[in-house]
Amino acid sequence: MSSLASIEGLFYLAATIAIVASLKVVTGKNTVHALLYLVISLLAVAVCFYLMGAPFAAGLEVIVYAGAILVLFVFAVMMFGLGIDETHNAPQSRGLSLWVGPVFLGLLLLIELIFVIGNSDLSLQLNNQIVDSKQVGMLLYGPYLLAVEISSFLLLAGLVAGYHYAKPESRGGRL
Amino acid sequence: MSLLASLPLYPLLSFLILISFGKRLSWVMASWVSVGAMGAAAFCSMFLVNQLSTSDTSVITAHMWQWFSIGSAKVNVSFYLDALSAVMILVVTGVGFLIHLFAAIYMKSDENFTRFMAYMNLFIVAMLVLVLADNLVLLYLGWEGVGLCSFLLIGFWYQEKSNVLAARKAFIVTRIGDTAMVIGLFLLFKSLASLNIAEINQLAQTTISFTSNSMNAAHSDAYWAALLLLGGAVGKSAQLPLQTWLPDAMAGPTPVSALIHAATMVTAGVYLIARMNGVFLMAPEVMNYVAWLGGITLLIAGVAALAQNDIKRVLAYSTMSQIGYMMLALGAGAWSAGVFHLMTHAFFKALLFLTAGAVILALHHQQDIFKMGGLLKRLPVEATLFLVGLACLIALPGTSGFFSKEAIIASLWSSPTAGPSLWWCAILGALLTSIYSCRLFFLAFLGKARFPENLVISDHIETNKLLRGALFILALLSLFGGLVTVDLSSLFSSYKPSVVSSIDSPSWLHIVAIATPFIGIIFSWFYYRRYRIVTDEPLTASHSAWIVFCRNGLGFDTLYSTLLIKPYCFVAKLNKNDLFDQILMLIAWYVRIWRDILSVSQSGSLRWFAAAFGLSLVGLICVVTL
Amino acid sequence: MTEIPLTHVLILSSLLFIIGFVGVVVRKNTLFMLMSLEVMLNAVGVAFIGAGSVWQEADGQIMFMLVLTLAAAEIAVGLALLIRMQRRYRTLNIDVLNQMKG
Numbered sequence: 046m047s048s049l050a051s052i053e054g055l056f057y058l059a060a061t062i063a064i065v066a067s068l069k070v071v072t073g074k075n076t077v078h079a080l081l082y083l084v085i086s087l088l089a090v091a092v093c094f095y096l097m098g099a100p101f102a103a104g105l106e107v108i109v110y111a112g113a114i115l116v117l118f119v120f121a122v123m124m125f126g127l128g129i130d131e132t133h134n135a136p137q138s139r140g141l142s143l144w145v146g147p148v149f150l151g152l153l154l155l156i157e158l159i160f161v162i163g164n165s166d167l168s169l170q171l172n173n174q175i176v177d178s179k180q181v182g183m184l185l186y187g188p189y190l191l192a193v194e195i196s197s198f199l200l201l202a203g204l205v206a207g208y209h210y211a212k213p214e215s216r217g218g219r220l
Numbered sequence: 221m222s223l224l225a226s227l228p229l230y231p232l233l234s235f236l237i238l239i240s241f242g243k244r245l246s247w248v249m250a251s252w253v254s255v256g257a258m259g260a261a262a263f264c265s266m267f268l269v270n271q272l273s274t275s276d277t278s279v280i281t282a283h284m285w286q287w288f289s290i291g292s293a294k295v296n297v298s299f300y301l302d303a304l305s306a307v308m309i310l311v312v313t314g315v316g317f318l319i320h321l322f323a324a325i326y327m328k329s330d331e332n333f334t335r336f337m338a339y340m341n342l343f344i345v346a347m348l349v350l351v352l353a354d355n356l357v358l359l360y361l362g363w364e365g366v367g368l369c370s371f372l373l374i375g376f377w378y379q380e381k382s383n384v385l386a387a388r389k390a391f392i393v394t395r396i397g398d399t400a401m402v403i404g405l406f407l408l409f410k411s412l413a414s415l416n417i418a419e420i421n422q423l424a425q426t427t428i429s430f431t432s433n434s435m436n437a438a439h440s441d442a443y444w445a446a447l448l449l450l451g452g453a454v455g456k457s458a459q460l461p462l463q464t465w466l467p468d469a470m471a472g473p474t475p476v477s478a479l480i481h482a483a484t485m486v487t488a489g490v491y492l493i494a495r496m497n498g499v500f501l502m503a504p505e506v507m508n509y510v511a512w513l514g515g516i517t518l519l520i521a522g523v524a525a526l527a528q529n530d531i532k533r534v535l536a537y538s539t540m541s542q543i544g545y546m547m548l549a550l551g552a553g554a555w556s557a558g559v560f561h562l563m564t565h566a567f568f569k570a571l572l573f574l575t576a577g578a579v580i581l582a583l584h585h586q587q588d589i590f591k592m593g594g595l596l597k598r599l600p601v602e603a604t605l606f607l608v609g610l611a612c613l614i615a616l617p618g619t620s621g622f623f624s625k626e627a628i629i630a631s632l633w634s635s636p637t638a639g640p641s642l643w644w645c646a647i648l649g650a651l652l653t654s655i656y657s658c659r660l661f662f663l664a665f666l667g668k669a670r671f672p673e674n675l676v677i678s679d680h681i682e683t684n685k686l687l688r689g690a691l692f693i694l695a696l697l698s699l700f701g702g703l704v705t706v707d708l709s710s711l712f713s714s715y716k717p718s719v720v721s722s723i724d725s726p727s728w729l730h731i732v733a734i735a736t737p738f739i740g741i742i743f744s745w746f747y748y749r750r751y752r753i754v755t756d757e758p759l760t761a762s763h764s765a766w767i768v769f770c771r772n773g774l775g776f777d778t779l780y781s782t783l784l785i786k787p788y789c790f791v792a793k794l795n796k797n798d799l800f801d802q803i804l805m806l807i808a809w810y811v812r813i814w815r816d817i818l819s820v821s822q823s824g825s826l827r828w829f830a831a832a833f834g835l836s837l838v839g840l841i842c843v844v845t846l
Numbered sequence: 847m848t849e850i851p852l853t854h855v856l857i858l859s860s861l862l863f864i865i866g867f868v869g870v871v872v873r874k875n876t877l878f879m880l881m882s883l884e885v886m887l888n889a890v891g892v893a894f895i896g897a898g899s900v901w902q903e904a905d906g907q908i909m910f911m912l913v914l915t916l917a918a919a920e921i922a923v924g925l926a927l928l929i930r931m932q933r934r935y936r937t938l939n940i941d942v943l944n945q946m947k948g
Contacts, residue, residue: 053849060858067862067885071869076877083881090862090888097855097899102907106891109914114884114921121925122877147871150834151864157841158860162853164845169852171899180904181911189908196915203919210926213933824944827879831871 056096063089076122080115087111097171101178223271224282224299227264227309228348230257231341238338245334251324254337258320258344262313269306278302281354293414300354300418307559308351308491311566314697315483316344318690322574323475325687326581330473336376340479343369347484351491355415356405359492363401363456366485367394373480374472386468393465397455401492404448408499411441421498446499446506449492450513457489457543460517464776466540467524470532474577477532482539482573483566490546490562494555501553507637511551515645518544520774522652526659527770529761530587531576534660537773538613539569541649545628548646552638554631561624568612568621568698574691575606579664583671589660590761594669594754603665605691610661612698614654614737620702625650629733633726643729647736654740655747662744662751670759855896862889876931876938880924887917 066086073079087110094103185193234257238250245253272280283298301309320340327336346365353359375387409415412423424442453459458466469481480486493500493510500507518541525537542565549558579595579602580587596603612621629650632643745752750759761767769775821832862885869882891910898906928938935942 056850057854060854063858064861064865067865070881070885071865071873071878073878076875079878079881083884086885087888090892093858093892094895097850097895099895099899099907099910102891102895102910105911105914109918110884110888114918117921117925118877118881121929144868144872147831147834147868150831150838150871151868153838154834154841154867155860155864157838157845158864159857161841161845162856162860169900171850171852171855171896172902174902176898176902176904176907181907184904185908185911192908192912196912199919200915203922207922207926210923211929822947824947826940826943827871827874830867834867834871 052096056093059089059092059096062086063093077119080118080122083118084111084115087115098175100175101181222280222282223264223268224280224301224352225284227261227268227299227313227352228345230260230264231344231348233257235338235341235345238334238341242334247328247333250334250337254341255317255320255324257341258313258317261344261348262317265306265309265313268301269310272301272303272306287357290409290415291413293409293416295355295357295415297358298354299352301352304491304494304559305351307563309348311563312344312347312351312484315566315570315694316347316479318694319475319479319483319570319574321690322478322577322687323473326475326577327473332376336373336473339369339372339376340475343373343480343485347488350488354417356408356417356420357415359417359495360402360405363452363488363492364398366480366488367391367398367456370394370469370480370485373476374469376472376476380471383471386465386471390465390469393462394455397452397462399451400448400455401452404445404452407441407445407448411445417495421496424498424502440503442499442502443506446496446503447509449496449499450506450510453489453492453547454513455489456492457486457547458540459489459543459547460513460520463517463521463540464773464780467533467536467773470530470536474532474573474580477536478570478573478577481536482569486539486543487546487562487566490543490550490558493547493550494559497555500550504637507551507553509551511548511635511638511642514544514547514549514551515642515649516544517541518548518649519645519652522649522656524770524773525656526652527767529590529771531580531589531592531660531664532573532587534589534656535569535572535576538572538653538656539565541653542569542613545625545646545649548638548642549628549631552628552632552635552642554628554635557624557627557631561621561628564612564620564624564698564701567694567701568609568619571605571691571694571698572609572613574694575602575609578602578687578691579606586671589663590759591670592664593667593671593759594665596665598669601688602691605695606665607661608695608698610657614657614741615650616737617734618699620698620700623702626730626733630730633729647732650733650736651740654737655744658741658744659748659751662748666752667759668754668756852896852900856893859889859893859896862886862892874939874941876928876940879940880921880928883920883924884917887913887920 063086066082066089069082070079070086073082087106091103091106091111094100094106231254234254237253238245268280272278280301281298282301283296285297287295287297289295320337323340324337327333330336343366346362346369348362350359350362350366353362371387371391374390375384377383378387405415408420412420412427414420414423455462466481466486470477472481500510521537521541521544525534525541528534528537542561546558546561546565549555549561579592579599582599582602583592586592608619612619615621615625629643629646632638632646633640772778821828866882866884866886866889869885870879873879873882891913894906894909894913896906898904898909931943932938
């Protein structure tokens with residue numbers, strides 16, 4: 046079996062794709078392109094989930110994230126023409142100087158995180174046994190019932206807030 | 221509630237009514253309330269004194285509530301009435317009632333009449349608390365209360381700057397004495413662990429550590445405590461180092477001068493020393509100081525009184541000199557003589573001041589005696605009353621002043637803490653008293669009328685029978701008050717027998733003492749002849765340097781001004797920007813720097829906040845892991 | 847048996863998180879900031895799933911689902927605000943909204 050075809054190979058490949066796509070999201074100029082890169086990043090992460098033995102999570106990632114949330118983004122961009130002032134606000138149009146500080150800060154944080162991860166004596170390997178949706182469902186409607194209720198309220202609040210904020214002022218939508 | 225406890229309530233109620241309803245009350249209502257309250261208090265205190273004389277313990281106490289406690293010592297709000305405080309409450313309420321009556325008429329036309337009467341009532345409350353207090357803390361409350369009322373009343377006509385300055389001066393100067401007194405209280409509490417007056421007087425005799433000091437025998441706690449209490453008494457009673465406020469205090473309305481600065485408040489110092497006699501007896505050196513302070517003050521004040529032009533200032537200096545007599549008596553250990561003189565002095569000085577007030581009012585607020593003259597014909601009743609007052613002041617035989625002053629002078633020669641030199645002081649003082657009294661009378665009531673001829677003498681004073689009535693009662697009291705024997709000897713602990721030296725008083729002492737006032741009168745009859753007779757030559761106050769020096773109270777004001785006030789003002793000016801303030805401002809500066817830094821960080825930019833999150837996360841991980 | 851160590855999963859998660867963070871700080875366009883936020887939330891999900899897989903527990907996936915819910919709600923509100931901002935200020939530049947300056 047070639048290394049590419051093995052599970053590890055696939056995982057590292059997907060991880061690389063996710064990182065690169067995320068970088069393109071962050072540095073992108075065009076809104077729609079960036080959104081598409083974000084979809085790619087999410088799909089790559091979904092592959093990672095599947096390879097890590099969580100097919101249910103991978104499915105959710107594809108359906109909810111890449112499907113629902115990103116569609117929401119696309120709707121917003123399409124309906125309100127949010128991409129107009131893109132070039133004007135893109136950091137690239139003002140040279141790289143804007144990037145220096147945040148990237149330095151990010152690198153510092155990354156170094157610290159890697160230092161912490163490396164020092165925490167985690168010689169654990171991922172288990173290739175699948176944690177299937179049945180287990181998840183039993184836990185979700187057992188011990189985590191309250192969390193489910195709370196998140197449903199959260200979604201309801203998000204719905205109400207989104208409806209109210211997006212309403213034009215002429216129709217009573219005042220902040 | 222017992223009668224004793226309710227005594228200060230009448231004026232307090234009246235004060236509250238007057239201060240709350242203020243100008244809504246008519247003159248009649250306000251006078252009825254304030255004078256009526258005083259009448260009730262006077263009646264009540266007479267009844268109490270009567271009760272006291274029949275009770276077998278010769279003490280009436282009234283415990284109301286515990287104020288606070290320090291360790292085992294309890295400070296109660298409770299009153300204590302014995303013969304000494306009985307004399308005081310009689311004087312305060314009795315003379316106070318008459319003066320209130322006078323003031324109600326005197327101040328009738330003043331627009332702030334109710335405020336005036338309210339202050340007067342408040343003063344009576346404070347004074348009653350002072351004299352009835354059974355512990356030193358309550359006494360101090362009353363002590364400060366009368367100081368406050370004095371301040372308010374001197375500055376009653378606050379639209380004029382000089383009045384305000386006089387009020388401020390009185391307040392600040394007495395404050396020096398008050399501070400000394402507070403330290404004295406602390407010292408007493410430290411060494412005797414009690415603040416109850418009766419207990420202190422008892423303990424002072426028995427506590428050995430109080431009277432003797434292992435390090436310095438001459439300066440025991442008793443010495444310092446007595447000295448500090450003397451400081452308080454000196455401030456309140458306008459004695460030598462702190463006497464300068466009293467003449468200026470005459471800026472207040474005349475009834476105030478009569479009530480506060482002659483009859484009652486200024487004698488609080490005398491009362492304090494008499495009250496704390498147990499402590500003073502343990503410190504004979506301080507008794508000696510008291511005597512000398514009194515002696516010197518009475519001479520200085522007598523000399524200053526000789527040169528005054530203002531009728532009220534003459535009386536003010538005379539008050540100072542008479543309190544000097546009381547101090548002299550206390551210093552000599554003649555407690556009852558001192559308190560007796562306090563009482564008679566309250567009668568005749570109130571009479572003098574009120575009569576002077578009537579004269580001043582009749583002459584449309586003319587206080588300069590060089591612009592009076594010949595008033596005997598125009599105001600015969602007032603002149604007679606004034607003459608009665610002066611006779612008591614001079615201590616002509618038969619008047620009340622005679623009995624009390626002779627009692628003082630007689631006790632001086634053989635007293636271990638006084639002696640012949642102070643006796644001569646007192647005699648000289650008596651001579652001065654009679655001379656300045658004669659000068660005052662001649663200038664004001666005899667000679668040629670020096671006020672404008674067409675001046676209409678206001679007749680609302682003359683016709684008012686009520687006002688005359690108050691003056692007549694005071695005159696009667698002045699004349700016959702001396703017949704009331706005040707026996708306080710049982711109250712005061714006397715010297716130990718061994719201390720009393722057996723100096724024989726020569727027999728000529730009494731004759732000299734009785735003859736002195738007459739010598740003074742005869743001397744001034746001839747010396748002040750031009751004041752007395754009606755001539756056409758103009759009469760003006762002398763402006764020679766010596767007279768001006770005396771008129772300004774022998775330069776004490778100038779002395780204090782150069783020694784204390786000017787250096788203080790100089791230092792204050794040097795330190796205009798307040799060094800200590802600047803040090804404190806460093807804190808403000810530090811805070812402001814941080815405020816600037818932090819407000820720069822509050823740029824309002826969301827990205828900046830996000831970056832700050834990241835930065836703090838970096839710092840947090842750094843702190844946790846390292 | 848796979849050979850993926852947990853460390854690598856966590857490093858992936860950290861990388862994604864930091865990319866998202868830098869995006870939030872650098873971009874002025876609010877829409878890009880929201881997308882960067884999505885990347886950051888996703889990174890957290892990776893860490894949870896990885897940990898769940900190591901111990902063979904379903905809790906990791908449940909946490910991921912809660913994060914998902916949060917993301918959905920956040921995006922709903924965030925996009926609504928974005929539309930609001932576009933209407934009122936005619937721009938998506940987040941620096942325009944700096945009224946909270948101290």
